[in-house]
Amino acid sequence: MTDQAPEDLLALMNDDTKAALFAMQRLASELQLRQDRIQTRMNYVRGRQPIAYASEEFQRYMGDRFQGFADNWCLPIVQTPAERMDVQGIRLDANDLRPDREMSRVWRTNNCERGSAEAFVVGLAASRAFALVWGDEEDDDTPVITWERPEQAIVSYRPDTGRPVAGLKLWRDEDAGYEYATLYQADRVWKWQRRGVQLAAMHEPRPAVDPTGGWEPRLGADDVWPISNPMGMVPLVELRNQTLLDDAPMSDIDGVIAMQDAINLIWAYLFNALDYASLPQRVLTGAEVPRIPILSADGKVIGERPVDLNQLIKDRILWVPGDNVTATEWSAARLDVFSQVIERAIEHIAAQTRTPPHYLIGKVANLSAEALTAAETGLVSKTKERVVYFTPSIRRIFALTAAAQGNPERAKAALSGRVVWADVQFRSLAQKVDALHKMHSMGFPTEWVAEEYGMEPHEVARVMEMREREMAMDPVGALADQLERTHQPEPAEEEPAPPEGEE
DSSP states (O other), X not given: OOOSOHHHHHHHOOHHHHHHHHHHHHHHHHHHHHHHHHHHHHHHHHTOOOOOSOOHHHHHHHGGGGTTOOOOOHHHHHHHHHTTOOEEEEXXXXXXXXXXXXXXXXXXXXXXXXXXXXXXXXXXXHSEEEEEEEEETTEEEEEEEXXXXXXXXXXXXXXXXXXXXXXXXXXXXXXXXEEEEEEEOSSEEEEEEEEOHHHHTTSOOOOSSOTTTTOEEOOOTTOOXXXXXXXXXXXXXXXXXXXXXXXXXXXXXXXXXXXXXHHHHHHHHHHHHHHHTSSOEEEEESOOOOEEEEEOTTSOEEEEEEOOHHHHHHTTOEEEOSSSOEEEEEOOOOOHHHHHHHHHHHHHHXXXXXXXXXXXXXXXXXXXXXXXXXXXXXXXXXHHHHHHHHXXXXXXXXXXXXXXXXXXXXXXXXXXXXXEEOOSSOOOHHHHHHHHHHHHHTTOOHHHHHHHHTOOHHHHHHHHHHHHHHHHHOHHHHHHHHHHHHXXXXXXXXXXXXXXXXX
């Protein structure tokens, strides 16, 4: 930190520092513009959904009553495909299609099974998520992989090639009263900080025009600034959802939010109807509004006042003054119409998001395995699309892992490697085993069958070692099994049909 004026501090900066400062400020401004959209989407995923589309009268009388209630369908919409997206490794060698064991080890060490699962949910909901790869000072062989929130990270790209040129992580420490920013470039890392609003108010006001934005260098324990980036790549990776050939990834719940608001409003109307109209209502006409006596301190009647009409409304009583008193009853309101509209709205959400209806409606039907598979075709196709969108980012994470280990050749191979994903289609165990058994009989190797079954790379290696031990213990049985699979009986030739008129 320094006590110099911002103009003097800017004058002491060289051209590279000025360029880094302005790049950081530009990215911070762009990130600020994203905050509202990100916050709105994440609030809907968490179930923090305000009542919308209500009339002014309903909002005035009943709006506060239903605050905090939400029939949240946004969360399952993003959870359903995300739970099928499971990264199992990456294949680096074209001649050896087994997932790389070292990459898988680093992935598991960083608990990326859970981290990536959470990032996929956030990426589908907020349209993007981020991952940061950096070396570990305590273990040179195991880089650190962290998963970052979209409201705290941003990556800029070259407009001509689409390659990343810089990444920014921006966050606030309320306790310390500081904002922190770290700008990641391919060759250097710039760390900045500035006083937060509350802390700045306790000091002398800053100049009206501050070219530095209040940012100053944030030095580490070794007082080295900026820090060199030994990886030669921007270590911040953006996991982007679907785009339309532009720089605006879409959220899977953008089309759901409006219907979600409608469902919540219908529920509010239903609750209100349950409270006011579910029982028969009575009306008295031709009678005077009852009056309440006013008593003195010693209990004597000194006057009277009419009953509060608002209290009568709350007590479900309607008085119509006049002659010829009569009593009338209204029948209870029908409430099934509300539930029918809600079910129809949920069906629309299922169709729009390609989510199987039985995932949302909750009705269990006696369907065959083939019928359930057909019902999930749209979800499987959608999940495969999302896998395509996120695969380049997963490749880059593995490439940064190799670069952080000081192995540029493996990093280059990872950029063109094949990411191994678990099967996105859920099948019954009988269906899966039957299909894999038939493919094994056709000649597919056991290792491939184990991978298709869904085993992780280290489990496949363990199974193959166990199989080798079994074959060594029973070579005759292993040979017979191999002959049975490779030598299939030829189909019998059909006898020619006899000429017409002969039997």
